[in-house]
Amino acid sequence: MDPFLSLLHSFSSRLSDSELSSLKFLCRATIGKRKLESVQSGGDLFSILLEQQLIASDKVAFLERLLESIKREDLVSQLKQFVEEGEVSAPDDQPDMHEKGLQKAAIEVICENVGRDWKMLMRKLGISEVKMDRIVAANPFNLHEQLFQSLREWQKWKGKDAKVTDLIKALRACNMNLVADRVEQKLLPLNAGTR
Known part of the structure; x- marks a missing residue:
């Protein structure tokens, strides 16, 4: 239904x-x-x-x-x-559990390390200005929450096509190489467990 x-x-x-x-x-x-x-x-x-x-x-x-x-x-x-709550997306449009775990870890690192330039990152990921403005309006004084909600919006929009590799590419394209390195370091132990 x-x-x-x-x-x-x-x-x-x-x-x-x-x-x-x-x-x-x-x-x-x-x-x-x-x-x-x-x-x-x-x-x-x-x-x-x-x-x-x-x-x-x-x-x-x-x-x-x-x-x-x-x-x-x-x-x-x-x-x-x-x-x-994303009830609009079908269950088969969701990333698998392993990818979800990787995304969660990557998002934690990104939220801890990306500051005022978060909008540049979200533009690289394809999030519209209107969506970002709406998120800023909903969380006017909380930079961390603005970034977190924007990344959630990206996950919902991309569904099963939301990949951590895209986050890392976008970080590198924005010259946020240090953050990209930290994301990769955080994911190494998670990826090793699946081999």
Whole structure:
């Protein structure tokens, strides 16, 4: 079962009639009047939004704005938690346990040793400015957390293609050779155990 559809279903069952009519009103600009008249439940509305590709498991901004507009902060926080916990990525898109262990060790070293230049590293890894700005806004005075959350974002985005070798390449491309060396040193004993 799709976890995003389960989430939408739970939202639907928790909407009052007046909240549903508010949502329908807010969607008038994006959904035709005739279609809106057929909407009898939150599920109906969410189905139309899914069909029109206004929402998806990896595209929740529109839904978030709708829920904020009707003052359902409880549903907004549930939606944010869903996104943060990476429920959107399928289990077969995850790196294997060994690679996850290597990533965890590499991320620890990177967070301990990369300072103010962390954005340069994240750009090399392909993380967008918008995502970095969002992470900075969420953790305004915590450099360590900004870097950690950015690396988590990279892991989620890449899924099973997130490789420690890419982290090391990106570090070297940013002339952070000392950090790259420390990552490699930390991984030596972990890799030796698999041979």
